[in-house]
Amino acid sequence: MKDSKLDSVCPDLSTYNSLIHVLCLVGKVNDALIVWEELKCSGHEPDAITYRILIQGCCKSYRLDEATKIFSEMENNGYNPDTIVYNSLIDGLFKARKVNEACQMFERMVQFGVRASTWTYNILIDGLFRNARAEAAYTLFCDLKKKGQFVDGVTYSIIVLQLCREALLEEALELVEEMEMRGFTVDLVTISTLMIGLYKHSRWDWTDKLMKRIRDGNLLPSVLKWKVDMEATMKAPQSNKKDHTPLFPSKGDFSDILSLISSAASIMDGDLESDDVGVKDDKISSTHIDQWSSSPHMDRLANHFKSTDHSSQLFSLSRGQRVQAKGESSFDIDMVNTFLSLFLAKGKLTLACKLFEIFSDTGANPVSYTYNSILSSFVKKGYFNEAWGVLSEMGEKVCPTDIATYNVIIQGLGKMGRADLASSVLDKLMKQGGYLDVVMYNTLINALGKANRIDEVNKLFKQMKSSGINPDVVTFNTLIEVHSKAGRLKDAYKLLKMMLDAGCTPNHVTDTTLDFLGKEIEKSRYQKASIVRNKDDP
DNA sequence: CGCAATTTTA
Numbered sequence: 001m002k003d004s005k006l007d008s009v010c011p012d013l014s015t016y017n018s019l020i021h022v023l024c025l026v027g028k029v030n031d032a033l034i035v036w037e038e039l040k041c042s043g044h045e046p047d048a049i050t051y052r053i054l055i056q057g058c059c060k061s062y063r064l065d066e067a068t069k070i071f072s073e074m075e076n077n078g079y080n081p082d083t084i085v086y087n088s089l090i091d092g093l094f095k096a097r098k099v100n101e102a103c104q105m106f107e108r109m110v111q112f113g114v115r116a117s118t119w120t121y122n123i124l125i126d127g128l129f130r131n132a133r134a135e136a137a138y139t140l141f142c143d144l145k146k147k148g149q150f151v152d153g154v155t156y157s158i159i160v161l162q163l164c165r166e167a168l169l170e171e172a173l174e175l176v177e178e179m180e181m182r183g184f185t186v187d188l189v190t191i192s193t194l195m196i197g198l199y200k201h202s203r204w205d206w207t208d209k210l211m212k213r214i215r216d217g218n219l220l221p222s223v224l225k226w227k228v229d230m231e232a233t234m235k236a237p238q239s240n241k242k243d244h245t246p247l248f249p250s251k252g253d254f255s256d257i258l259s260l261i262s263s264a265a266s267i268m269d270g271d272l273e274s275d276d277v278g279v280k281d282d283k284i285s286s287t288h289i290d291q292w293s294s295s296p297h298m299d300r301l302a303n304h305f306k307s308t309d310h311s312s313q314l315f316s317l318s319r320g321q322r323v324q325a326k327g328e329s330s331f332d333i334d335m336v337n338t339f340l341s342l343f344l345a346k347g348k349l350t351l352a353c354k355l356f357e358i359f360s361d362t363g364a365n366p367v368s369y370t371y372n373s374i375l376s377s378f379v380k381k382g383y384f385n386e387a388w389g390v391l392s393e394m395g396e397k398v399c400p401t402d403i404a405t406y407n408v409i410i411q412g413l414g415k416m417g418r419a420d421l422a423s424s425v426l427d428k429l430m431k432q433g434g435y436l437d438v439v440m441y442n443t444l445i446n447a448l449g450k451a452n453r454i455d456e457v458n459k460l461f462k463q464m465k466s467s468g469i470n471p472d473v474v475t476f477n478t479l480i481e482v483h484s485k486a487g488r489l490k491d492a493y494k495l496l497k498m499m500l501d502a503g504c505t506p507n508h509v510t511d512t513t514l515d516f517l518g519k520e521i522e523k524s525r526y527q528k529a530s531i532v533r534n535k536d537d538p
Numbered sequence: 539c540g541c542a543a544t545t546t547t548a
Contacts, residue, residue, distance in 0.1 A: 056539070087539040122540040157541040164542095192542040334543080341543045372544035407545040442546040477547045512548045 013044045017053065024057030028433040032057055033066070048079045055085055059092025061435040064468035067092055080112070087119050094127030097438055097470035102127055121150045126158050132505055134162065153184035160190055164197025169206065172197060177213040186214050191223055192338045199342050226335050233358055234351070247353050248389030332364040340373045349377055366397065372404045379412040387412055403434060407443050414447030422447055442474045449482030457482055470502070477509045484517045489524060492517050
């Protein structure tokens with residue numbers, strides 16, 4: 001039995017490793033895990049490379065429990081995890097909001113004599129910032145700088161970003177100067193960060209200050225020239241472009257949104273088949289349904305579904321692939337993404353679309369980021385037809401959807417009053433090898449909660465915790481609000497306690513939510529008292 | 539294996 005499995009038709013270890021690697025790269029981590037099981041039954045022994053690839057794949061897709069399990073298995077089989085394996089795990093733990101576990105993993109790394117690298121420290125600093133531990137992050141940065149090691153351009157970039165977030169622009173500029181003096185290149189990521197920081201805090205006029213701080217290279221001048229050219233092009237009369245063709249035609253058949261929410265189709269079929277504007281089922285006639293329920297669309301949509309192959313939908317695990325900041329080929333789209341973000345942040349949708357159009361015409365290749373930005377803005381404004389049009393175009397341009405795309409779809413469905421379709425969309429996501437991260441859980445909990453589907457909310461919350469992701473401040477705020485509004489005041493209070501016990505620091509949104517909860521509790525006490533006619537104690 | 543521009547709460 002064992003021998004026959006090892007004969008020539010059976011894959012060898014390196015074939016298994018390559019296969020697992022590729023599956024992880026294309027986001028099919030579930031399949032990678034299946035191959036992994038197969039490998040273990042094949043008579044081969046996994047090696048350090050197998051373990052590293054799998055742990056990376058699991059961490060990237062928020063399968064932290066799985067990653068931790070494989071990590072233990074690796075050690076039990078006599079392989080010592082190296083720096084890269086530890087780095088992957090620490091990063092994954094931070095991103096799953098498991099701050100304590102991440103720090104413990106770092107301590108363990110040191111304990112076991114595994115050498116921490118600059119990457120390790122960057123992961124630590126970034127992770128601490130992202131988990132509301134700014135003080136610790138700054139301290140670590142200063143310590144490292146004092147020792148004069150484990151600091152590089154990325155470290156500076158992380159700190160500059162944080163300073164921009166805190167509106168400490170002067171400090172950010174100083175740090176950039178220091179960064180350059182120490183011989184680190186101020187790359188496009190850092191420059192974008194600074195530009196966005198300046199713009200957000202209405203300090204465009206500081207670009208000349210920036211010019212003075214960055215003396216090296218011609219990257220900043222190129223960026224500024226790009227901006228000037230772009231503005232000139234946008235001002236110039238758009239010659240033969242006035243044909244009123246919509247930028248993102250949704251074609252009426254919604255083929256792509258449908259293929260995304262394919263498994264929802266059967267539900268929609270039954271639900272909305274006889275849906276005529278005006279003669280609607282009570283439960284869906286209430287508010288936001290108009291765009292969605294225009295039934296000819298629905299019918300075509302449903303029919304189209306039956307004839308479409310949904311298995312080929314592209315999905316990217318590397319969430320909106322980071323475009324490398326070097327290489328002229330990506331420079332244009334990097335700039336487009338940055339400026340789209342600036343325009344959209346100010347609600348300048350028209351300008352954003354124009355920018356997108358101009359650069360589509362020049363043949364610059366939009367990436368998931370680009371589409372997701374515009375998609376999100378359309379959804380936020382309630383332009384659902386245009387939004388689904390963006391999705392179609394993503395499909396046509398063979399641009400993969402990622403978890404942010406799905407997030408926006410769920411948001412959109414929620415706004416349209418169709419949170420009931422969320423679980424079907426999730427099925428589709430999972431079938432594509434997708435995964436849920438903290439933001440996705442938060443979005444889902446919010447959408448379902450607003451639709452008063454509290455049982456589903458609680459189920460998701462449970463699932464979130466059991467799948468190795470810690471709830472964050474947004475999760476708790478949303479949960480408390482949803483339970484308060486549903487009149488489940490005790491549960492809301494329990495959640496508040498859970499939040500504090502978990503060491504999750506409340507923010508200003510928590511305050512607002514607790515105000516509401518407090519009033520509801522007051523109200524219910526008053527009602528109780530007036531009904532029962534006896535007092536309850538404080 | 540790490541940093542920007544997309545996705546979450548009032």
